[in-house]
Amino acid sequence: MVARSVYAKITRATVDDRQGGSEVGPQEDVSNDNQHQCLSFYGFVIENANKKGGSLKSRIFGDKSLKSNKASIFALVTESTKWSPILKDVVEKSGILGLEKKLTPLLAILLTHDLLLSKKGVAAHADHVLRLAVTRHKARLNAEFTKIRVRRGFATVDAFRQHINDGHEQNDGDDSKEPEHPRWARINSVKTTLDEQLKSTFSSYEQKESLRDVMRAPASAKVLHVDENIPDLIALPPRADLTKNAAYQKGQLIIQDKASCFPAYLLNVQPEDGDIIDACAAPGNKTTHLAALVTKAAKARSQKPKQHIFACERDKERSKILQKMIETAHAARLITVKANQDFTRLDPQHAAEASTVGALLLDPSCSGSGIVGRDDAIKLVLPSTTSSSNAANEHTRGKKRKRSKPGATDDGSKSAANTTTTTVSVTEEEQDDPAASAAELQKRLAALAAFQLKIVTHAMAFARARKIAYSTCSVHAAENEHVVLRALASEVARRRGWRVLRRDEQVEGMKRWAVRGTREACESLVGVECGADRGVVAEACLRCEKGTEEGTMGFFVVGFVRDGEDGEEDEGDDEEMEGAAEGGVGDPEEEEEGDEWGGFSD
Numbered sequence: 001m002v003a004r005s006v007y008a009k010i011t012r013a014t015v016d017d018r019q020g021g022s023e024v025g026p027q028e029d030v031s032n033d034n035q036h037q038c039l040s041f042y043g044f045v046i047e048n049a050n051k052k053g054g055s056l057k058s059r060i061f062g063d064k065s066l067k068s069n070k071a072s073i074f075a076l077v078t079e080s081t082k083w084s085p086i087l088k089d090v091v092e093k094s095g096i097l098g099l100e101k102k103l104t105p106l107l108a109i110l111l112t113h114d115l116l117l118s119k120k121g122v123a124a125h126a127d128h129v130l131r132l133a134v135t136r137h138k139a140r141l142n143a144e145f146t147k148i149r150v151r152r153g154f155a156t157v158d159a160f161r162q163h164i165n166d167g168h169e170q171n172d173g174d175d176s177k178e179p180e181h182p183r184w185a186r187i188n189s190v191k192t193t194l195d196e197q198l199k200s201t202f203s204s205y206e207q208k209e210s211l212r213d214v215m216r217a218p219a220s221a222k223v224l225h226v227d228e229n230i231p232d233l234i235a236l237p238p239r240a241d242l243t244k245n246a247a248y249q250k251g252q253l254i255i256q257d258k259a260s261c262f263p264a265y266l267l268n269v270q271p272e273d274g275d276i277i278d279a280c281a282a283p284g285n286k287t288t289h290l291a292a293l294v295t296k297a298a299k300a301r302s303q304k305p306k307q308h309i310f311a312c313e314r315d316k317e318r319s320k321i322l323q324k325m326i327e328t329a330h331a332a333r334l335i336t337v338k339a340n341q342d343f344t345r346l347d348p349q350h351a352a353e354a355s356t357v358g359a360l361l362l363d364p365s366c367s368g369s370g371i372v373g374r375d376d377a378i379k380l381v382l383p384s385t386t387s388s389s390n391a392a393n394e395h396t397r398g399k400k401r402k403r404s405k406p407g408a409t410d411d412g413s414k415s416a417a418n419t420t421t422t423t424v425s426v427t428e429e430e431q432d433d434p435a436a437s438a439a440e441l442q443k444r445l446a447a448l449a450a451f452q453l454k455i456v457t458h459a460m461a462f463a464r465a466r467k468i469a470y471s472t473c474s475v476h477a478a479e480n481e482h483v484v485l486r487a488l489a490s491e492v493a494r495r496r497g498w499r500v501l502r503r504d505e506q507v508e509g510m511k512r513w514a515v516r517g518t519r520e521a522c523e524s525l526v527g528v529e530c531g532a533d534r535g536v537v538a539e540a541c542l543r544c545e546k547g548t549e550e551g552t553m554g555f556f557v558v559g560f561v562r563d564g565e566d567g568e569e570d571e572g573d574d575e576e577m578e579g580a581a582e583g584g585v586g587d588p589e590e591e592e593e594g595d596e597w598g599g600f601s602d
């Protein structure tokens, strides 16, 4: 029933788009056929027909009505979009949009992709109306595709495929443009070591001194860079596909942005710190990083890890993802998932964990304004419906053209980007809405900041806590430096002696990181008496900027420490915290998936 309505939606859109015509397609076929649902769903999710927010991945994986294998659908959609700059030309030159009224530009791209490039062919019954709409033009489409391939200088389809997989078309083929985001992979020290991986998985890779060389390399290049700030982290070329890599599949490698590795490393947990709470844990990148750090340190002492990690996650579905990631990372022995657990409802004085936890990692929901368009973000290029259908003429004219260098376009330019193109960007995460007014943004940031402050002050109330790492993937001072200053000014911080972890006290890689909190941000918050030198606070904070040669997303992290006595809490604290929890300063992004999850990656 749902499949039928989804199909109806896209089919109706197909017709309405073109000429407001009547319903087409044998719906009874579709409701019985997952493949048809899959076919129709391509369009449904990419065009976001249901106007649901969130990334393409979250829309596909979050759609409960979808019966087909979601991973395959996601793979099919991304595969088609990689080819779309080429297929746009094929479709336009073949003229099929002028001949087949049931095809939209989007469907034409998806179906042509399957017809020409997918091993399994078009995912629909042999007599399905949409399948027929492309298969009857197979010879023409094939001929146009071959012409483009040969003109571009690719001797075989495989060579062309390699070029596409290297991401040249998605980068508009212009290598002089801004470098793309590298693929960061963390070596999971619960299972393996950097050395082992360099000698096995990456034995045929060339180690580059400069990250820059890796960031500009094609996806298939066997080059890597060992990071100088975060231990056991390597950078691979943008778009490098690790999903088929055996080490990745075995949980020995975890795809995680460099910036996202800062909090667990900055926390620098020592055996005497006792247990650890990850307060906002799903999908679990930082939780599993904590487990890796604890394991590595224990191995260095020739001991088994003694510390335990408690991973709180308020959301039910995300708790399941967290559990799965922990198992994949072989860290279940070290981590207890507190599923559906609102961290602010965990009693900081009397919960079972309160007596053993000395360190907390806080990575609450935020605006996500630092998130970069992923290298696997989808840029779908659609053909024009008004493009000439002179392809047939051109086809029969059989004009001979010179072969050109691999990667060149039909007109000899370097890419296909100079065409009249409709580009649909489908980013992996929700980010600040550029259309939102300044007032709307301020309101949203104020709500987020109140929630984040509540998380920090709640952590500061934990009986034996001595270390906290607080982070966001936001670029806004309101969620970053301002939360830090307000937290320092809070009653609990003052009473218990919390202060920032100064730069000179930080672990080596973090001390060396050059980009610190902004002084202006620290000085711009007036009327808050934090009892600390704001210059020192700014210097204690670490920021990562997106789109730079450092290859990170936008990120913020700070450490808090305290040196006072344990266990001097009075009952008043509990009441204060309870009051805060009930006062409605909840996570304003409750429905949002604005974090770094992308499968078992950052």
Ligand SMILES: C[S@@+](CC[C@H](N)C(=O)[O-])C[C@H]1O[C@@H](n2cnc3c(N)ncnc32)[C@H](O)[C@@H]1O
Binding pocket: 260, 279, 280, 281, 282, 283, 284, 285, 286, 287, 312, 313, 314, 315, 318, 341, 342, 343, 344, 363, 364, 365, 366, 587, 594, 595, 596
């Ligand atoms: C930014 S994400 C965390 C990403 C995670 N640290 C990682 O690196 O993989 C924030 C998470 O916190 C959860 N969350 C929000 N408020 C919470 C609360 N009060 N208690 C526990 N979890 C919460 C959200 O559901 C979301 O999964």
